[in-house]
Amino acid sequence: MPVLTTQVKKDFSVRGEDSETQQHGSNTTTKVQLQSVTKTYANGTHALLNANLEVKKGEFLFITGPSGSGKSTLLKLLYGQELPTQGEVIVDECNVADLRGDRLSLLRRRIGIVFQDYKLITQRTVAENVTFVLQAQGYTRKEIQRRLEPTLKLVGLLSKADCFPDQLSGGEQQRVSIARAIVGTPPLLLADEPTGNLDPDNSWQVIQILQKLNSFGATVIVTTHDEQLVRRCNNPIVQVCNGSLSRK
């Protein structure tokens, strides 16, 4: 089990969401909302059809459904990589389709994304992959160093900081992508099949890391095919079926 660091918890609570949850006991503020969302790609494929969803702040939600059912599309809509054909996608009370330029960048800074295919930069070390985004966002070198070590500890990769991605196992690469998503302590974490290529032990480790971040106050949305893993956790589940979403 990765070493838990209080520093990461502190950084999450500085974002204000943790304290809000503690203040109100169970939090009822809406973090994410889909209102009658249809997504049709340019080639005519309907990925989502009149889909509705509400996710509360501080929730940990699984999105399940067969391959091609629209799980990745749903996450892409939340961080504005895709826009809905119809309906509204609301994140932090903002209609994502209305955001452009700096306002969209600001929203994305508040969202950590674990991509289905990791998207690691092969010529950069683990440490560089994790801190790259912070550099682009103008964090000082000191602040980047302060964040790097506790984040790598949390995902159990401190000893691999100077390795390149091709020197890592699949599970370790997946954990680098998680470290990169959480190093900026985003209040919303989207993880697209974060256990897709992992064995049961590594999958469980990844889910425990995500649950830990959730306990620090982050809202977490995880897509997965892994029914066994979902059953092992006691978290709410949304099923994607024929383009619509239903809570199980």
Ligand SMILES: Nc1ncnc2c1ncn2[C@@H]1O[C@H](COP(=O)(O)OP(=O)(O)OP(=O)(O)O)[C@@H](O)[C@H]1O
């Ligand atoms: N850029 C695109 N252009 C056209 N069709 C697309 C595009 N991206 C996804 N699709 C289609 O939209 C549907 C939903 O795709 P999506 O990637 O959201 O599914 P998924 O549930 O994430 O699948 P998987 O479990 O295999 O990752 C699929 O039929 C897919 O072929």
Ligand SMILES: [Mg+2]
């Ligand atoms: Mg997908």
